[in-house]
Each structure stands twice: as C-alpha cells, then as structure tokens.
Amino acid sequence: MNVESQKKWLRLKFLTQVVVIFILTATLFVQYLYDRTLWRHLIHWIIGSLTAYAIIEIIYRKYFSISQRLEEQLLQSERRNRNQKALIDLSSSLATLKDEEQICRVAIQTLEQEFGYQRAYIILQEHGSGKQRVLSSSEGFPKESGRRENAGFHGEPFSPSPGTSRPPSLPQPAPASLRVRAPLRNASAHFGQLLVESNRSTPFTPEELSVVYAVANLVSISLQNVFHYKEQHHRQIEAEQRQRELAQREQSLALLNQITREALQARGFHAMITAISDQICDLFSADTCLFALWDEQQKYLIIHHAHGYQAEWINSPLREPALKVLGGALINSSRVIPIAEPSISPWINPRLVERLESQSILALPLIADEKKLGVILISYRIRHAFSAVELAFGEQAANQIALAISKEYALEIAQHRAQELDALQKATTALLSTLEPDALLGQILDAALSAIPAAETGILHLVVPETGELQVRAALGDEGSRIRIFKPTAVESYSARAVRQRRSFLIEDTQLDISLGVEADFPNMPHISSLIVVPLLTEERVYGALALGSTRKAAFTPDDLRLLASFAATATAALRNAQLHAAVQQQAITDPLTGLYNRRGFWDMAEHELVRAQRFNRPLSLILIDIDRFKEINDTYGHLMGDKILAAVSANCKAELRQVDIVARYGGDEFVVLLPETSLQEALPAAERLRSRIAALRFPHNDETIQTTICLGVAELQAGDTLKSLIERTDQALYRAKQSGRNQVGIAGELSVQT
16 A cells, blocks of 8 residues: 555544544533533543544554555556566567577567566577577676586476575676576477576565566477477478489489480380381491390390391390300490301301391490390491491490480389389278278289289189188189189199298299199189289288289289289288178177177177068068076086086077078077078977977986976067067067976967977
C-alpha cells in the first residue's frame, strides 16, 4: 500500500475515534445532569472510551491488512500479465528471426528491459567438443569463452545463493549478486544455457525463475528452428553441388558420345551394331563386315550383324574349328590382327575363308576393361595390303567401339536389372495382398510368368506335410489357371529332384535328358522344350517347387533362373505366411481335444449351410448329442478317462457320418451335427446308428470296463427358422430324451422318444 493510502486510512481512523469519544462525552454529560453523580459516570466514560478506541484500532488494523494483501495480489496479477505479454511479444519477435545472434540479443534485451535483470548472457556448447561460445550477452561481457572444465549441462535450472563461484572462463558476477541458470535443450540433449544475474540480496522467486525458464524454452525452440533451417539450407547447397557434378558428368559423357558418335547415333543395341558394321565398311573401304559378340557362358562368338553377307549369317555361332584361333587367342589380344592371305594364315580355318569369300581380313578385337566383348572382321574380296595408318586407325576404332559397346552392355544390364527389380517388386506386392492359400497359388504363377516373359506356362508343386508327397497344386498356361489339382508329382521329375537336392535347374532342351520326362513336371503338356525349376524352401523346410516352361528350346537364361530363385524366396515367405494364417484360423475354430469344429467354427459353417438350404428350399437337419452321466464318469475315473471318452465319441461321429456333415464339439460333453441335404426321416437312422455305435464302445480301466451311452435330439429346418431357433428345438428334443431314461433319440415336435 502506498503512502497516500496509508495517510488516508490514518485520518479516517482518527476521525472515527474523535466521533466516538464525543458521543461518549455527550452521554456522560446527559447522565450527570440526570443524577448528579460525576465520578461514577466519569469512570464509565473512561472505560468506554478506551474500549471504543481499542475496538476501532483493531478493526482498522485488520481492514488495513486485508487491503494491503489485496493490493499486493493485484500487483502480482498485473506483474504476471506484464510477464505473459512480454513473453508473447518475445515469442512473436523470435519467430521472425533466422539468425542466432539476433535471437539471443532480443532475448537478453527482453530480460533486461522487460523483466529488470541487470546482466544476462547465452552460452552455446559446440557439438562434439568441450568448448563453449557466448553467443550473446549484456554489455561488457566477452563474446568468446574458452574450454570449460565442467563443460557439461546437468539437471534442471538452478538459482545459487549469493557468492556461488563460477567457472574461471566466465565473467565474475557483481558483488552480492544472484545468478540463475536455465539450460537450452532439444528433445534429446542440452546444447547451451541462459544465465541471468541480479544485484539484489533477496533470492529469485518461483515466478521469476519460471520467467527465466520460459525465456530459455523460447530461445531453445527458436535456436532449434534456426539450426534446422541452416541444416536444410546446407542440404540444399549439397544437393545443388551434386546436381552440378551430375551436369559435369553429363558433359563428360556427351564428349565421349561425340568421340563415338558413329556407334551411338543409332538407338538400341542391335541398331548400334548395325550402324557400326555399315560405317566400318565405309571407313575402311571394305567389301564385307562381320560383327561377332563373345558369349562368355558358351565360350564362342555369335554373329550379330553381317554387312555384305546373306541373312543366314545372323545369330550363327562361330565354333571350333571354323574359327579355331579367332575364338581364342584373338579375343584375348589387345591389338588388331591383319590377315593379308587368309588361306595360309594360322589365325583362321580354311573352311571359314571359303565361306567368307575373302582375300584379306582385318580383325579388330573388342576388349574393354579386360572384358572380352567380341570381334569385328573387316573383309576384302581382293588382296589388300594394310598400311600402318589403317592399323592405327583400326586400333583406335576398336577401342572406341569397345567403349561404346561396354557402355551399352552396362546400360542393358542396368535396364535388365531394373526390370527384374520392378517385376520382383510387383510380384512381391501381389503376393503380399492375400493370405488365402488357394488364391496365393494362382498369384504366385501369375507373378512368375509376368516377371519372366520367356515363360509360357507354370506349374506349382507343394509338399504335403503329413506324407512328404509332392503334389501338383496349381497350373497356369494356354488352358488358363487350374487350382486345387491335388495330383501327385512323379518321383522322377525335375521338380522332385529340385526338392530332394534343394537346388535349381535350367534345362535348355528337354529332349536331351531322356532320364526324366517333361510330362512329370508339366502333366498334359508334352510340348514343353525348355524349363527352369526352383525349390520353394527355407533353412528348416522345403515347401515345394516352382517350374516354368516354354515350347522354345533354350528359352531361358541364367538370369531368368536367378530372378526366379529370388522370386521363389518371396513366394516361399508368402506361402509360409498363408499357411501359418490358415493354421491360426483353423485353430481358432477347432477344438484341440477332439479335432472337431468348436462352437465358433460350427456357427460359421452352419450359418452358411442354413442360408443355402433356405435359398434353394433344400432339407437340413440338426442333431444334438449329450454323453450320459459324463460328470459322474469324470468324478469317478478322472478327467483323463473323460478326455478319452470325448475323443472316442468324436472319432466315431466322424467315422459314422458323411464328409459333408458338419460335426462339432458344442461345449463340455455336448456335440452337434449339421446334416445338409437331409430330411428328418433321413436324419433319424443316422442318429440311431450313432447311438448304437457309442453304446457298443467299451473303455477298460484298471480291473473294470466302462460303458457309456449318449442321448440325441434331432430336428429338421422349418420355414422361418434361424440357427438359434433350430438349435433350441433340437435341444428340447435332447432334453426329452434325457428325461426318458437316457440312451435315447428325441425328435423335435414329438413327445415320444426312440430307444
């Protein structure tokens, strides 16, 4: 409360006291006039005056205290509002700044001007070192600080007591000053601190500390934004640098393309070779030109273009002895070889000379990075003497053409691999789209044939886990898809061999291997001439084999086999997941003790059959089975005997009933049977056979034999029935059978039972 307010309240209190004393004095005077007893009234006046004075003093003191407290609270509220406004203004200011120094300078100015702190500075710690940097500070503080011995930041902000020592690298605080330190941190660690000092002697209040912490948080967020901005800017600069480097590489490639422009003007590998062959003849004024590429796998040259020869030369191999040395030594040579007289040259076979009709030949080996690419044979029909200039020009042309071919090879390989990866990715996406085993089999074949264009048909063989037998489960080809074939695979087949030996096979010509017939792998498809087979396996288990076939011989390459093997790994994983999913689904609807459907499985199957029967107006019957005195058997002979009886009853139910009948353990000792396409008259004999069959069972236990019987309730689907109402009517029939002495068959809607 200010001085003016205090004076006002003191004057008001004095006036009140004077008025009260005046009233008491007037009262004394009136009483004196009335009874003329001065002393007694004087004493009363003194006591009353003192009492009134004391009461007024107490009241005014209390009121003054309350007023002062309310005024302090109002001042605190105004101070908090000012602080909040200052923090909001600071947040708005920091949000527009993109420089660390400006952010820290604005924050410190706010602390000094808005919150009245004498000194403040912000220290950032360099990442990965113990050095710290004073990013911004009050006037007179240094901008750099060296390595601190206690460089780390630990714990929450703190406000030390006066006289607390600071690191020697930081400025010494003013005498009798207080300091508070608030860490600057991101989500994972501290990266700096905000230090604030005050010259007063009283400690920082919690409100003042919260202001410092709030400023520290705002500075932390702003600095993090700046750091992220600079990082993004740095990445952008790096990306631009990479783009410039790529542009420089493109310029280098353009220069290389200019050097080998004759080879690269044409589009495609075949067109490039054709252009090279045609231009080589013009450049060397030759009559004919053979362009042969080296097949590293087969170890011979294959003619890809023959300028000046018949078309029959194309794609024909140059094998031994037709090109006995040319296919060996020449392809390993790093120099051109002139053959002035081919008929007597040791480099080439005479029969090839006759076929070439050449009097002189210049052989240009194409080798790049020690990789054999092929040979160009430049031929003359008349005798030609090769000059040193021609040989040097041939050497230069061979080197540049080899580089162009090598580049085209690399491009083809990259494109082929990209196509393989794309096909494999599409296949993987397709396989992961379903967990239904039957649908997955068709998708595996679809994806495999899409990934390998040379394949015309596909067969999927799967191992039966129970028997280990290999079965044809799916086929895809000219006749379309056929799933759920379940035809045994011949033991002597490529697929069976792939499963046994756990390896892949590439068969270029099925006619050459008479030990195994292609019909075993591709039933009813004897026209298959080449195939590839890969096993579907993991380290622990073989799931089957995938075979692709073609009517063309040598239709598949090792790359096709490698791609199919990669695809097989994905297909195996998808098949394994589908089988696991199916097993989990089956477990969810199967009773573990009896192997029958449980209640959930029965309801799923029964609802489907009920809808079908009602839609097509077909008969449908239901049997409920209850084992007589089963609890008594459990209590007398133990639960193991009870489980044995449950298993025996379920096994006899499955043996007695049809495959289309749905048998389930409904709960405890109750079983339920749904009989599609069965009327009540047809269901009753089946129920009676079940009753008789179970009654004939005997279970030895120690020195005695246990016999068990069952009661059955039978009902037929009626118009308007739901599955629930059908079960309820059948349950009522079962109840009547049990009430009639057990070992009975009760019929829904009838009062009598069959014994």
